[in-house]
Amino acid sequence: MLKNFLAVKLKRMVLAMTEKFAGSEVVEMGILIERNGRDFYSTLAKQTKNTKIQEVFQFLAVEEEKHIESFQQLLDSILKNAPSKSYNEDYFAYMKALAREHVFTSEGKGCEVAFNIKSDNEAIDIAIGFEKDSIRFFEEMKNIVPEKDKNILDELISIEQEHIRHLADLRDKKILVYSTPTCPYCVRVKKFLKDNNIVFEDIDVSADEEMAKEMMQKSGQLGVPVIDINGEIIIGFDQNRIKQTLGL
Numbered sequence: 001m002l003k004n005f006l007a008v009k010l011k012r013m014v015l016a017m018t019e020k021f022a023g024s025e026v027v028e029m030g031i032l033i034e035r036n037g038r039d040f041y042s043t044l045a046k047q048t049k050n051t052k053i054q055e056v057f058q059f060l061a062v063e064e065e066k067h068i069e070s071f072q073q074l075l076d077s078i079l080k081n082a083p084s085k086s087y088n089e090d091y092f093a094y095m096k097a098l099a100r101e102h103v104f105t106s107e108g109k110g111c112e113v114a115f116n117i118k119s120d121n122e123a124i125d126i127a128i129g130f131e132k133d134s135i136r137f138f139e140e141m142k143n144i145v146p147e148k149d150k151n152i153l154d155e156l157i158s159i160e161q162e163h164i165r166h167l168a169d170l171r172d173k174k175i176l177v178y179s180t181p182t183c184p185y186c187v188r189v190k191k192f193l194k195d196n197n198i199v200f201e202d203i204d205v206s207a208d209e210e211m212a213k214e215m216m217q218k219s220g221q222l223g224v225p226v227i228d229i230n231g232e233i234i235i236g237f238d239q240n241r242i243k244q245t246l247g248l
Contacts, residue, residue: 024079026095026144029105031071033134036110038064040130043114044123049244052231053120056166060127063159070152077149095144098137104130119246120230124171131164175200176228178215182206185237186225192239196248 041061048054104110117123138157142150175193177200179186193200205212205224212222218233219226227234229245242248 024075026141027071027075029096030137030141031068031075032107033104033137034064034067034071036104036106036108037130037134038068039108039110040104040114041110041127043111044117044127047114047117048120048123050120050230050232053124053170056170057123060163060166063163067156067159070156074145074149074152077146095140098140119248121171124167128164128167128171131160131167135160170230175230176203177201178203178205178211178219178226178228179224180204180206183224189225189227189237189242192237192242196246198246 038061041057041064045054045057045061048057104113113126114123117126135157138153138160142153145153175198177186177189177193179190179202181204190200190202203211203215205215215224215226216222218228219235221235223235225235225237227242229242232245234241234245
């Protein structure tokens with residue numbers, strides 16, 4: 001009887017230790033995701049030639065660093081407190097599968113992905129996917145953190161949603177070409193963009209005084225063409241710079 005009792009007690013202790021370790025393991029996956037996110041955005045910020053996009057990527061890299069600190073706080077709490085409910089193997093298998101689906105759950109993956117990106121638009125699309133995957137993972141993590149720490153995940157999810165809005169604003173901004181009908185370089189700029197399947201808005205400043213003022217505020221001069229690519233202002237038909245800014 002005593003032997004059976006001790007065997008059952010030992011089994012329960014081992015199970016509790018396993019559950020506690022598994023919970024911390026999932027949080028450690030979150031830390032790795034955020035670390036890769038930080039490296040991803042830092043690398044992109046160095047690669048892009050677009051100052052507006054660079055500023056956003058730098059901001060997001062700093063945000064990911066803050067998230068690492070938040071996850072470390074969660075990990076400390078998990079290690080100090082046994083789970084409040086029992087989790088079966090299927091649940092942790094699901095969490096691990098969910099983590100494997102995330103692009104950033106391998107060491108060094110953030111830099112690797114960033115180095116292989118060919119354009120700013122591709123970078124933004126991958127970043128949005130990363131943020132969406134993170135939100136999904138963090139939502140599931142609520143099941144393994146102590147009740148008192150769930151507000152940390154709620155805050156992180158809210159921040160990630162804001163990141164998506166920042167990135168979507170970058171992606172959805174139109175390319176503006178300030179031009180006049182008689183300007184030969186304006187014609188060449190628009191032909192170049194059309195030939196490369198780039199959607200843009202053509203603004204005839206000779207017919208719109210307000211748009212002419214807007215162009216002058218952006219460029220500091222009245223000459224055309226002026227191209228606004230996601231906040232990057234290019235004066236004249238500077239083909240190399242246009243290609244560089246668009247990632248062509």
